[in-house]
Amino acid sequence: MNISNSEYGELTKKRSPDSKMYKTLPKAFFIGGIICTLGEGLINLYGYLGMDEESAAAVTSITLIFLSALFTGVELYDRIAQHGGAGTLVPITGFANAVVSPAIDFKSEGYVLGLGAKMFVIAGPVIVYGLSASVVYGIIYYIVSLVAG
Amino acid sequence: MDVFLEYLKAFLVGGAFCLVGQLLIDLTKLTPARILVSYVVAGVVLGGLGVYQPLIEFAGGGATVPLTGFGSLLAKGVREAVDKDGLLGAFTGGLNACAAGITAAVFFGFLAALCFKSGSKINEK
Numbered sequence: 001m002n003i004s005n006s007e008y009g010e011l012t013k014k015r016s017p018d019s020k021m022y023k024t025l026p027k028a029f030f031i032g033g034i035i036c037t038l039g040e041g042l043i044n045l046y047g048y049l050g051m052d053e054e055s056a057a058a059v060t061s062i063t064l065i066f067l068s069a070l071f072t073g074v075e076l077y078d079r080i081a082q083h084g085g086a087g088t089l090v091p092i093t094g095f096a097n098a099v100v101s102p103a104i105d106f107k108s109e110g111y112v113l114g115l116g117a118k119m120f121v122i123a124g125p126v127i128v129y130g131l132s133a134s135v136v137y138g139i140i141y142y143i144v145s146l147v148a149g
Numbered sequence: 150m151d152v153f154l155e156y157l158k159a160f161l162v163g164g165a166f167c168l169v170g171q172l173l174i175d176l177t178k179l180t181p182a183r184i185l186v187s188y189v190v191a192g193v194v195l196g197g198l199g200v201y202q203p204l205i206e207f208a209g210g211g212a213t214v215p216l217t218g219f220g221s222l223l224a225k226g227v228r229e230a231v232d233k234d235g236l237l238g239a240f241t242g243g244l245n246a247c248a249a250g251i252t253a254a255v256f257f258g259f260l261a262a263l264c265f266k267s268g269s270k271i272n273e274k
Contacts, residue, residue: 020175021175024171024174024175025168025171025172025175027171028164028167028168028170028171029164029165029167029168029171030164031167032163032164032166032167032168032170032215033159033160033161033163033164033167033211034160035163035214036159036160036162036163036164036166036208036210036211036214036215037156037159037160037163037210037211038210039159039163039209039210039211039213039214040155040156040159040209040210040211040214041156041210042210043209043210043213057213058249058250059249060210060213060214061213061249061250061253062249062250062253064214065250065253065254065257066253066257069254069257069258069260069261070261072261073261073264073265074265084167085167085170085171085174086167086168086169086170086171086173086174086184087164087167087170087171089167089170089174089181089184089185090166090167090170090184090185090188090215090216091163091167091214091215091216092214092215092216092218092219092250093214094181094185094216095185095216095219095250095254096253096254096257096258098181098182098185099254099255099258100254100257100258100261100262103258103259103261103262104261104262104265104266104267105267107262107266107267108267115259115262119255119258119259119262121182122181122182122185123251123254125182125185125186126182126185126186126189126216127251129186129189129190130186130189130190130192130193130219130220130223130243130247131223131243131244133189133190133193133194133220133223134193134220134223134224134226134227134239134242134243135227135239135240135243137193137194137197137224137227137228137239138227138228138230138231138236138238138239138240138242138243139236139239140197141197141227141228141231141239142231142235142236142238142239145231145232
């Protein structure tokens with residue numbers, strides 16, 4: 001059979017998603033939901049221990065990131081992620097995994113340009129675009145409040 | 150019963166965020182890095198428009214744990230800092246608000262890299 005690259009791309013695109021989406025979507029929903037429920041539990045726990053709302057949310061993030069780093073270190077997170085897909089990517093634990101995983105993998109290339117630099121392969125872009133968007137928003141917000149206020 | 154409802158809301162909303170992410174993975178060619186970037190920027194935009202805060206009040210962890218929550222935190226930090234310090238706040242508010250998350254990820258990432266070795270997962274299977 002003679003087909004061009006683009007036709008082949010179309011074919012695989014048509015074939016591959018449908019064949020497994022009935023599995024990947026519920027798994028992502030369920031595993032992601034569980035992680036968020038865990039987060040809600042931690043927020044409540046820290047609130048119960050006397051923290052205000054903002055601190056409880058921050059300490060919850062730190063706890064989830066710590067757990068994600070630990071699970072990534074013992075290679076459990078990647079095993080869950082094989083099933084979780086976006087369910088393990090989208091929560092803050094996925095961000096932590098994207099920091100920790102390359103840090104461990106590239107340690108062999110040195111502590112500065114390996115571990116230290118490769119840690120930001122995915123976190124770097126997230127910080128660059130997130131932070132830039134927030135500065136743009138801040139400037140717009142400043143101008144709007146000048147005009148309105 | 151109220152507690153159950155609260156956790157159910159966190160589960161459903163958090164799950165929905167992940168479901169959208171999975172749809173993006175399955176239907177588009179977006180890489181995980183691009184999805185994370187999109188989620189954070191979307192969070193900044195939704196937070197800036199004032200849409201995200203009500204969702205946090207509704208779903209708690211279901212809205213703060215996904216990376217859009219990180220983005221909305223950036224926006225919230227910037228807004229509060231601009232209210233306080235004027236234009237300077239646009240440059241200080243974001244990182245201030247996200248300091249805990251970013252520092253924790255860097256520090257625990259560093260610690261994990263010191264403690265654990267990679268490689269076995271490549272040889273496995």
